[in-house]
Amino acid sequence: MRLAKNIFSPKASRIIRVLLIHAKEGWTVEGLSKEAGVSLGFTHAVVMSLIQQGHVYRDNLYKLRVSDPVRLIQRWAAYHNYVAMNVFFRYHTFERNIEAFFSSIRKVKNLKYALTVLAGAHVVAPYVRPTTVHFYIKKAKDVETWVKLLDLRPVETGGNVSMVLPYDEGVFYGVSRVNGLKVVSKVQLYVDLFNYPARGEEAAKVVLKALEEEWRS
Incomplete structure (x- = not known):
């Protein structure tokens, strides 16, 4: 066998x-x-x-x-280790209002993406207000287009916007649209958050509670 x-x-x-x-x-x-x-x-x-x-x-x-x-x-x-397994393209936005930044993302129509970690959790199970926005992208060559569309600035370290080239395209399975934003499935969101620093485990518990309710219903 x-x-x-x-x-x-x-x-x-x-x-x-x-x-x-x-x-x-x-x-x-x-x-x-x-x-x-x-x-x-x-x-x-x-x-x-x-x-x-x-x-x-x-x-x-x-x-x-x-x-x-x-x-x-x-x-x-x-x-699962979100930080170690993926490739990150880090940038900075001067937009401090996350809802205004989300509005800019909503206007993007022809690029594949999915919000994850704290930004994704904020959309589907609000608990921790994120100070950074992470979203998966389909391919590395899309980065330049995203930079122009969202008016991002390059940074040497840190940054408050991360475009994430995923360890596997399976992360896009089950993507949902919530209030006009594409977010990874709650299953993917939970595993991404679990070992994520900066209150990731805390947010993961909220997502897991939502999943348990779905599984029981």
Whole structure:
């Protein structure tokens, strides 16, 4: 029986992300493979590992289901390191009003993005008011366009706006639109926040509470 070496690798996490975002659904290996965008053989290996570790089980219709979504997402979050895993392009905006800055982002129509960490949490589960804005971008060559559209200034250190080239394109799965802004799924938001400094864990708890309510409903 083939098992996955690491159930939290970038490719394997695509499968976990699908399972957690749709935690109340049952899946076939084939359906999960197609939804996550990974090969059937690899999906089977990850599923077998998840079953072996008690994270996934088969119901009476032989569909795959998450045993305990909170336990699984907390394990993933403990492994995940947002700061170390991604590439950051840091800039500065002179706009101090975050709502005004969000308004500028809303006007951008043809670039793929998704807010994350404290800025994302502020939109979907307000608790900590962010002093920086982080958002995932599709490709590095988009940075120059974003800089012009948002009137950003380069910085050598620090900065209050970070464009983030993701460790895997799976971060865009389940992106939602909230008040005209695109935000990563609550699942991705939680794992990004968990080990994020500057009150990240605090904000993560609020996001997890919202997720638990969705999973119970």
